[in-house]
Amino acid sequence: MRSLIAFPFLLIIFDNTGSLLCNSMAAEEAVVGHGHDVAGVTAPAAADLSQLDAGALFVLKSKGSWMHCGYHLTTSIVAPALLSLPFALASLGWAPGIACLVVGAVVTFYSYNLLSLVLDHYAQLGRRQLRFRDMAHDILGPGWGRFYVGPIQFLVCFGAVVGQVLLGGQSMKTIYLIARPGGTMRLHEFVIVFGAFMLVLAQIPSFHSLRHINLVSLLLCLSYSACAAAGSIHAGTNAPQRDYSLPGNGQDRLFGALNAIAIVATTYGNGIIPEIQATAAPPVTGKMFKGLCLCYAVVVATFFSVAISGYWAFGNRAQGYVLANFDLEDGTTLVPKWFLAMTTVLTLLQLAAVGVVYLQPTNEALEGLFADPRKDQYSARNVTPRLVFRSLSIVVATLLAAMLPFFGDINAVIGAFGFLPLDFVVPSVFYNLTFKPSKRGVVFWLNTAIAVISSMLALLGSISAVRQVVLDAKTFKLFANV
Numbered sequence: 001m002r003s004l005i006a007f008p009f010l011l012i013i014f015d016n017t018g019s020l021l022c023n024s025m026a027a028e029e030a031v032v033g034h035g036h037d038v039a040g041v042t043a044p045a046a047a048d049l050s051q052l053d054a055g056a057l058f059v060l061k062s063k064g065s066w067m068h069c070g071y072h073l074t075t076s077i078v079a080p081a082l083l084s085l086p087f088a089l090a091s092l093g094w095a096p097g098i099a100c101l102v103v104g105a106v107v108t109f110y111s112y113n114l115l116s117l118v119l120d121h122y123a124q125l126g127r128r129q130l131r132f133r134d135m136a137h138d139i140l141g142p143g144w145g146r147f148y149v150g151p152i153q154f155l156v157c158f159g160a161v162v163g164q165v166l167l168g169g170q171s172m173k174t175i176y177l178i179a180r181p182g183g184t185m186r187l188h189e190f191v192i193v194f195g196a197f198m199l200v201l202a203q204i205p206s207f208h209s210l211r212h213i214n215l216v217s218l219l220l221c222l223s224y225s226a227c228a229a230a231g232s233i234h235a236g237t238n239a240p241q242r243d244y245s246l247p248g249n250g251q252d253r254l255f256g257a258l259n260a261i262a263i264v265a266t267t268y269g270n271g272i273i274p275e276i277q278a279t280a281a282p283p284v285t286g287k288m289f290k291g292l293c294l295c296y297a298v299v300v301a302t303f304f305s306v307a308i309s310g311y312w313a314f315g316n317r318a319q320g321y322v323l324a325n326f327d328l329e330d331g332t333t334l335v336p337k338w339f340l341a342m343t344t345v346l347t348l349l350q351l352a353a354v355g356v357v358y359l360q361p362t363n364e365a366l367e368g369l370f371a372d373p374r375k376d377q378y379s380a381r382n383v384t385p386r387l388v389f390r391s392l393s394i395v396v397a398t399l400l401a402a403m404l405p406f407f408g409d410i411n412a413v414i415g416a417f418g419f420l421p422l423d424f425v426v427p428s429v430f431y432n433l434t435f436k437p438s439k440r441g442v443v444f445w446l447n448t449a450i451a452v453i454s455s456m457l458a459l460l461g462s463i464s465a466v467r468q469v470v471l472d473a474k475t476f477k478l479f480a481n482v
Helices: 002-020 023-030 043-047 054-059 066-077 080-092 094-124 132-139 142-179 187-201 208-237 250-268 273-277 287-317 322-326 337-370 380-403 407-435 442-475
Strands: none
Touching: 054 337, 066 208, 066 273, 066 287, 066 337, 080 094, 080 208, 080 250, 080 287, 080 322, 080 337, 094 132, 094 250, 094 273, 094 287, 094 407, 094 442, 132 142, 132 273, 132 407, 142 187, 142 337, 142 380, 142 407, 187 337, 187 380, 208 287, 208 322, 208 337, 250 407, 250 442, 273 287, 273 337, 287 322, 322 337, 337 380, 407 442
């Protein structure tokens, strides 16, 4: 349902900004390190000022270091969605589950590095690409950027924003019920409060401006992951006999495994690698690889500890959000209530950072559509539409989160349909088309195998996610207090 609401809006953006796809490279050539103020351009650059893309000029400022890239990468990947990994393992079992985690880490690190190498290559040619749709435009052709990669990226990213707002509201409700058992406030009220907080953060002008917030986000994800793992170990030592068998019959197990693979792929998903690399100051060569190394050090420390400890503690009863296992139906908790509240607060704070990061592609497109690159970024001419349209995007996300508290099921469809192609298929295709590795070599066939297998998994994962939506449809209710 959300995709039907959002898609016309995205088509309007792409229809109006499609002519700007080629101009981001022109902007890079006209203004070295395009993040500088317009007043600082040289005379030749001023002659081409009318062609500059305000989205690239104002939102994707190239001023960051490799560490800043690492902070952005960590926030976009190591998010509270990792708390669903024990549930994924419960549908796969020990050996297949751990193998899936390892393969997901290796393949995504490899794929993200492929994208970075392609971006480095074009930057060295003097045609730096700043956005995913720029890459698709140059490598695959204009239609692929405007009608495939662009819309899928925006659906995935805006879906992530809606998901963070919904999870933020649910986290606030959890803290509220711990403090006031039997409280009467409803979920949509907490969603609105969290949406108001997000509305303020959405006004941060550029992706680069988030670097300090994303450093705090990195520390937060390490903290709540450690708390989740410690809580699972504490609960597991006092838990009754655990069952690690796969639940359901053959059909249920098959679709459960496919859904679990989609969960793992979505948890490792990013979808904004080019936009993150665009924040790095030139020269960019090698910076993204260092950032990926920092990010995946955090990935290994958090993903595996939470997944293994949660599955060990709860077996096939692991819930979709492992913190929910700590809270029993009779009102008691398996960990001290203060500990559960603290962990939930840490998660809540990081949700805001993740939401703002995934809002950046929307901000960039709106800025390119409504801002004037010939005016100063902080002039009234540019501040007014920025305030109006960024606020409007958060209002829409908050409304959808409050209205569709079952959005997680819909987001699973978007994740399988979006994250798998963008993060597993497209990087291999871009690399093979750009560098044309020998068909007799390992690289070509490795990339081809990743693209083909990931495409099949994306199709099967989408089918499984749609099936789950159909099964859960009878329980769907607008503005439900879940």
